[in-house]
Amino acid sequence: MAIEVRNVNKSFGRTPVLRDVSLDIASGSLTALLGPSGGGKSTLLRVIAGLEQPDTGTVVISGVDATRLAPQRRNVGFVFQHYAAFKHLTVFGNVAFGLQVRKRPKDEIRRRVGELLELVHLEQFADRYPAQLSGGQRQRMALARALAVEPQVLLLDEPFGALDAQVRKELRGWLRRLHDEVHVTTVFVTHDQEEAIEVADTIAVLADGVVEQVGSPHEVYDNPANPFVMRFLGPVTRIDGHLVRPHDIELSASPQPGTTPATVSRVVRLGFEVRVEMTVAGEDAFAQVTRGLAQRLDLKPGDTVHMRPTVGAAAH
Amino acid sequence: MARYLLRCTALVYLLLLLVLPVGLIGWRTFEHGLRPFVDSLTTPEALHAFRVTIVVALWAVAANTVFGVGAAILLVRHRFPGKRLLGALIDLPLAVSPVVVGLALILLYGRFAPLGGFLERLGVQVIFATPGMVLATVFVSLPLVVRAVAPVLEEMGDEQEQAARTLGASSWQTFRRITIPGIRAALGYGVVLCLARALGEYGAVAVVSGRLVGQTQTLTLFVEERFQNFSEGDAFAAATALALVAVVTLLLTKLLSPKGGT
Amino acid sequence: MAVTETPTRERAPEPQAPPAGRPARARHRAGTGLGLGTAMVYLSLVVLIPLALVVWRSMERGPAAFWQAVRTPDAWAALQLTVLASLAVAVINLVMGTVIAWVLVRDRFPGKRLVDALIDLPFALPTIVAGLVLLALYGPSSPLGVDLAYSRAGVVVALLFVTLPFVVRTVQPVLLELDRDMEQAAWSLGAGPWYTFRRIILPNLLPAMVSGTALAFTRSIAEFGSTVLISGNLPFKTQVAAVHIFGQIESDHQLGAAAVSTVLLVVALLVLVTLDLVQRWGARRG
Numbered sequence: 001m002a003i004e005v006r007n008v009n010k011s012f013g014r015t016p017v018l019r020d021v022s023l024d025i026a027s028g029s030l031t032a033l034l035g036p037s038g039g040g041k042s043t044l045l046r047v048i049a050g051l052e053q054p055d056t057g058t059v060v061i062s063g064v065d066a067t068r069l070a071p072q073r074r075n076v077g078f079v080f081q082h083y084a085a086f087k088h089l090t091v092f093g094n095v096a097f098g099l100q101v102r103k104r105p106k107d108e109i110r111r112r113v114g115e116l117l118e119l120v121h122l123e124q125f126a127d128r129y130p131a132q133l134s135g136g137q138r139q140r141m142a143l144a145r146a147l148a149v150e151p152q153v154l155l156l157d158e159p160f161g162a163l164d165a166q167v168r169k170e171l172r173g174w175l176r177r178l179h180d181e182v183h184v185t186t187v188f189v190t191h192d193q194e195e196a197i198e199v200a201d202t203i204a205v206l207a208d209g210v211v212e213q214v215g216s217p218h219e220v221y222d223n224p225a226n227p228f229v230m231r232f233l234g235p236v237t238r239i240d241g242h243l244v245r246p247h248d249i250e251l252s253a254s255p256q257p258g259t260t261p262a263t264v265s266r267v268v269r270l271g272f273e274v275r276v277e278m279t280v281a282g283e284d285a286f287a288q289v290t291r292g293l294a295q296r297l298d299l300k301p302g303d304t305v306h307m308r309p310t311v312g313a314a315a316h
Numbered sequence: 317m318a319r320y321l322l323r324c325t326a327l328v329y330l331l332l333l334l335v336l337p338v339g340l341i342g343w344r345t346f347e348h349g350l351r352p353f354v355d356s357l358t359t360p361e362a363l364h365a366f367r368v369t370i371v372v373a374l375w376a377v378a379a380n381t382v383f384g385v386g387a388a389i390l391l392v393r394h395r396f397p398g399k400r401l402l403g404a405l406i407d408l409p410l411a412v413s414p415v416v417v418g419l420a421l422i423l424l425y426g427r428f429a430p431l432g433g434f435l436e437r438l439g440v441q442v443i444f445a446t447p448g449m450v451l452a453t454v455f456v457s458l459p460l461v462v463r464a465v466a467p468v469l470e471e472m473g474d475e476q477e478q479a480a481r482t483l484g485a486s487s488w489q490t491f492r493r494i495t496i497p498g499i500r501a502a503l504g505y506g507v508v509l510c511l512a513r514a515l516g517e518y519g520a521v522a523v524v525s526g527r528l529v530g531q532t533q534t535l536t537l538f539v540e541e542r543f544q545n546f547s548e549g550d551a552f553a554a555a556t557a558l559a560l561v562a563v564v565t566l567l568l569t570k571l572l573s574p575k576g577g578t
Numbered sequence: 579m580a581v582t583e584t585p586t587r588e589r590a591p592e593p594q595a596p597p598a599g600r601p602a603r604a605r606h607r608a609g610t611g612l613g614l615g616t617a618m619v620y621l622s623l624v625v626l627i628p629l630a631l632v633v634w635r636s637m638e639r640g641p642a643a644f645w646q647a648v649r650t651p652d653a654w655a656a657l658q659l660t661v662l663a664s665l666a667v668a669v670i671n672l673v674m675g676t677v678i679a680w681v682l683v684r685d686r687f688p689g690k691r692l693v694d695a696l697i698d699l700p701f702a703l704p705t706i707v708a709g710l711v712l713l714a715l716y717g718p719s720s721p722l723g724v725d726l727a728y729s730r731a732g733v734v735v736a737l738l739f740v741t742l743p744f745v746v747r748t749v750q751p752v753l754l755e756l757d758r759d760m761e762q763a764a765w766s767l768g769a770g771p772w773y774t775f776r777r778i779i780l781p782n783l784l785p786a787m788v789s790g791t792a793l794a795f796t797r798s799i800a801e802f803g804s805t806v807l808i809s810g811n812l813p814f815k816t817q818v819a820a821v822h823i824f825g826q827i828e829s830d831h832q833l834g835a836a837a838v839s840t841v842l843l844v845v846a847l848l849v850l851v852t853l854d855l856v857q858r859w860g861a862r863r864g
Contacts, residue, residue, distance in 0.1 A: 071765040078766035084759035088781040098767035326681040337711040394610040411846040413800030416839040420628030516704030519802035555707045562702040
């Protein structure tokens, strides 16, 4: 186990932010702390890094009790949402910083920084200043900086939050590939479930200071532990008092075993999918079907369609 | 650990340099009660000094306020070559020693100087009289209103003024009803600073006034003269009065500060 | 084009004209001219011509006479004392000003807001009152038993008083705006508090520190009122340049007064121009 968090409680003033949180993070894994804003994910990350002190509980990193250790001594790399670039130092200076703190010889530093800049594709920017870089480049520099000191654990606090959508998507894939190459235990915080599902191999869902579920992306999506997790991880619709995923609803023109009649209220084309909004037993619901199926059914508002949840689909 | 050391160093330094000296003046003044304080400040010379100080200060503040607002508008809303130079020239008085201010004014407005001689023939005495003191005070407090108003004018942007103009307002109406209210707090701040500086000016006025007791003696000159003549009580009383004005000024500037105070 | 279409045929339409067309722009330009002219007249009559006359008067009898006036024993001693004392004061302010700014921004203790407000007192207090106040505490009748009257230390104390706010007030806002994440990033990379201060915080504070110090220096060399009482104005010992100039004016030695004044003006100008250049060079890097 790279990181073991046990019974951590943390309050800011009178507001509890982490409530009896326990979490294991496997060595070499890429874990996402996913949850809504204010849920405690960033605080948990900072507790692991030593930038916040828990009120009670312990943090063990690589078998060593790090609970009261200063951040300097934990050998944990941290990447901030707004880059925290050392603006008075060049890109080279930034990445070299941790090595200079450890008083490494100059040529070793030069070699290592060169390797890292190549890794993040910033070789030709070595002499530039952060202000001259784009947001995405600054974040890659921040990553190289954190990796320079070969941390046991790499922590990223909403690393792509300050970037625009296109750059964000690029860097997501890039982070995954980087992890595959470097294999350092990585934990990142995000409120974007798509990002968590796409990048991480383990997701810990945190809301209101409590760990709701930990599992692979498949597990948390298809077997959510409770309605909250289900709602947070993907779209849901309510059928007969149960929460069902809209694309787990089968539609047919004629009654089938187990189907219920529904009245179509609206059909919305969403590019490759079609959302069919309907009323079932007096309640509003919607299904998401492929374009092909929608074309075959040729539904219009007012039509009757027969629907049933797919057997074995996630429900709460 | 380092935190306590830093805090102590800072506080001790401030105590010895700032707090104790100022506290002592108050103590010395009121050591024997309120009576001597009031007596010192109600002698004919003291009252005259009050009058001179206020008259000079009000003229200077009025002149610099008009100049200040005009110059701020000029610098912020208009384009012309040499704008940076104008800004630097306006800031120039801050770098000039008060006695040099006095000398400079004597060289232009003294009895035997070009402009001074001319004005003398018209019956206007500048040096060793009130006009000279006003000029000296204007000089030293010149940049204050401009510097307070210009940034706020800049931040305000001219969109509101443009909107007013499209609605048919004349330049003067726009100025009076849009610009002035927009810079009200900053203007107040600048005026208070200017007034404080004017009331407290010593060096430039000392040179230019001739320090004639009962005629061209401001309150600051009164403090020095009384002290040199061994009337320490009078000097301390006037000094305390001036210090109280300074404290009131500080409070007002905190309230009016464009940044909303620290 | 029909006659009824454009009531003001003589005005050719401009692509981006404001509703009132060309006259508004011309009015604006005339306004600029008038405003600029008025401002320049005001500035000239109050500041520029008088100062020019000081420089002119000092050179009136040629450069040799100028240098002679500057190099007279008491003038030279006054200038030396002024510059050296101001340098000392600048250095002390550099350190103490930063310490005080740090404590005001990063520390918490009861009465901090009051202390913060007091920092500006030297700006607001008349210089002669400052002088009297310091003499009362550090002069012959000092309750602390410290007598700095007639000494150079007294001059330095007076200068420290009047220059107190400069460095504090230029460093404070920069410190307030400093990105705390940068410090935490440095910690996560293994840097201790002092290392972080030295390599991360200090470089970002340096421009403000230098700017405040330069301003304190220029204020220092010009100072008059606060030094007049505590120094006793002993020529060759505690007489600063401004007091020397005052004496020269009183005894109608205009050339001498103008010469030393010109030196002060030139020094101040050099410091401020250098500061401006340094700031602009620094801005290019940021």
